[in-house]
Amino acid sequence: MKHARIAWTGAVHQAVPHGEHQLQLVDGRIINEDEVVWLPPVTPRTVFALGLNYADHAKELAFKAPEVPLVFLKGTNAFTGHRGISRRPADATYMHYECELAVIIGTSGYRISKAHAMEHVAGYTVANDYAIRDYLENWYRPNLRVKNRDACTPLGPWWVDRDDIADPMKLALTTRVNGAVTQQGTTADMIFDIPTLIEYLSSFMTLSPGDIILTGTPEGLADVKVGDVIDTEIEGIGCLTNTIVDDATWFGVDKQGVNAQ
Amino acid sequence: MTITPFCISSPPPVSGTIYGVVLNDHHSIARFGTAVDDAPYKGAPKAPAMYLKPANTVVGNGAAITLPADESAVEIGATVGIVIGAPAARLSTDTAMDVVAGYALVADLSLPHSSYYRPAIREKCFDGACPVAEVRPASEIGTLSTIVLTTFIGGQPVAERSLADLVRDVPQLLTDVTEFMTLSVGDMLLVGVEYLAPQAAAGNQVRITAGPLGSLEFSIHTRTEALTS
Numbered sequence: 001m002k003h004a005r006i007a008w009t010g011a012v013h014q015a016v017p018h019g020e021h022q023l024q025l026v027d028g029r030i031i032n033e034d035e036v037v038w039l040p041p042v043t044p045r046t047v048f049a050l051g052l053n054y055a056d057h058a059k060e061l062a063f064k065a066p067e068v069p070l071v072f073l074k075g076t077n078a079f080t081g082h083r084g085i086s087r088r089p090a091d092a093t094y095m096h097y098e099c100e101l102a103v104i105i106g107t108s109g110y111r112i113s114k115a116h117a118m119e120h121v122a123g124y125t126v127a128n129d130y131a132i133r134d135y136l137e138n139w140y141r142p143n144l145r146v147k148n149r150d151a152c153t154p155l156g157p158w159w160v161d162r163d164d165i166a167d168p169m170k171l172a173l174t175t176r177v178n179g180a181v182t183q184q185g186t187t188a189d190m191i192f193d194i195p196t197l198i199e200y201l202s203s204f205m206t207l208s209p210g211d212i213i214l215t216g217t218p219e220g221l222a223d224v225k226v227g228d229v230i231d232t233e234i235e236g237i238g239c240l241t242n243t244i245v246d247d248a249t250w251f252g253v254d255k256q257g258v259n260a261q
Numbered sequence: 262m263t264i265t266p267f268c269i270s271s272p273p274p275v276s277g278t279i280y281g282v283v284l285n286d287h288h289s290i291a292r293f294g295t296a297v298d299d300a301p302y303k304g305a306p307k308a309p310a311m312y313l314k315p316a317n318t319v320v321g322n323g324a325a326i327t328l329p330a331d332e333s334a335v336e337i338g339a340t341v342g343i344v345i346g347a348p349a350a351r352l353s354t355d356t357a358m359d360v361v362a363g364y365a366l367v368a369d370l371s372l373p374h375s376s377y378y379r380p381a382i383r384e385k386c387f388d389g390a391c392p393v394a395e396v397r398p399a400s401e402i403g404t405l406s407t408i409v410l411t412t413f414i415g416g417q418p419v420a421e422r423s424l425a426d427l428v429r430d431v432p433q434l435l436t437d438v439t440e441f442m443t444l445s446v447g448d449m450l451l452v453g454v455e456y457l458a459p460q461a462a463a464g465n466q467v468r469i470t471a472g473p474l475g476s477l478e479f480s481i482h483t484r485t486e487a488l489t490s
Contacts, residue, residue: 077444
């Protein structure tokens with residue numbers, strides 16, 4: 001089952017897809033997809049992200065693959081839903097997407113073994129973990145100014161139950177910029193797979209429902225420009241769409257003064 | 262000695278995300294020295310050098326904190342958290358204090374690590390790694406520059422720091438952080454920990470005092486102790 005969280009006619013709803021372009025609410029109402037505002041499908045609690053978790057991507061960035069998982073954290077400001085917008089600041093010269101399989105924790109656990117790790121997974125969604133490399137600094141790298149910017153981590157469109165995905169370690173990842181494929185990979189190429197990540201993180205901290213692990217991205221980075229429409233898609237899960245906007249659009253410069261006294 | 266196997270403490274007073282910064286005091290910058298210019302850093306940080314303390318780290322006064330397996334020492338980073346009382350984005354130093362609801366004394370615990378190059382998740386995010394005392398209203402505290410933090414380990418004073426030594430004071434820190442990220446009501450921003458803060462060992466009782474911000478007490482245990490007692 002796919003589970004979306006949307007805003008529609010003044011309220012937040014849980015919804016499931018109904019055919020290609022519609023959604024069904026819990027009470028049975030059918031609504032058109034283009035009438036809703038998509039929210040991140042779960043309210044994120046602690047969100048982990050993996051750096052350099054695909055060998056080809058590590059090589060692309062001229063790094064040796066890490067010996068322990070390279071993990072960083074995100075705050076709640078970072079997230080936005082499907083069909084949202086992300087801001088490319090005027091001074092940025094290199095902003096790139098990262099298509100990532102996001103693992104949603106369903107039951108809490110501490111010191112979880114690899115053998116039992118998947119029992120703690122509720123399901124999966126798609127994440128696009130944008131980075132603006134102009135702001136990279138070698139202090140707790142990747143630093144928050146690169147990776148924890150407002151609305152620069154789209155999640156969605158929905159989350160999918162764990163048992164609906166036969167093998168999460170064998171899913172195709174694809175990114176398209178304005179329809180042209182720029183990134184292709186498979187979750188089979190992860191350096192640290194999902195059970196290993198759950199065992200590692202829970203070896204020192206309790207994982208809880210709503211925690212999310214963004215598992216890293218394969219090679220195929222490309223700069224995105226203002227106006228670009230980015231689709232990050234994972235086989236069997238969904239296609240997450242996001243549009244890049246400039247400062248003027250983000251801050252509504254053309255709307256300013258309209259209601260001035 | 263009676264060992265408490267699980268954290269029993271007053272409820273933690275934070276509802277949102279806790280962010281911290283390193284190298285925000287002149288003493289730590291002096292201690293770090295010319296290493297800032299060497300690899301892997303290749304220059305002092307421009308934006309605040311930040312990290313997160315996630316929800317599993319937050320405990321209240323009186324907590325018994327169990328270190329991860331095979332760890333027996335922990336750095337006690339005495340600091341103060343700025344409690345955010347209004348949504349905060351793109352602040353200026355003139356307006357920054359408007360979002361401050363209060364302050365709380367905080368102990369940012371870290372497994373000893375001397376490198377700030379990679380995010381220190383295992384070191385800084387283990388369960389119980391962020392004891393937080395009661396929040397005091399900003400109006401009662403005034404400026405943080407008069408606050409002195411004293412750390413006692415096993416009853417002995419081991420460190421003292423004055424918040425008059427901050428590089429970015431509260432308005433400047435809030436301004437520089439909210440330039441690129443929004444802080445929400447209930448979030449907390451720590452004003453900085455000292456580089457290579459004093460270490461406590463398993464079995465130690467730790468106490469931090471901070472004048473008008475009160476005091477914070479907790480104890481450190483190893484996993485073996487907690488499981489067998």
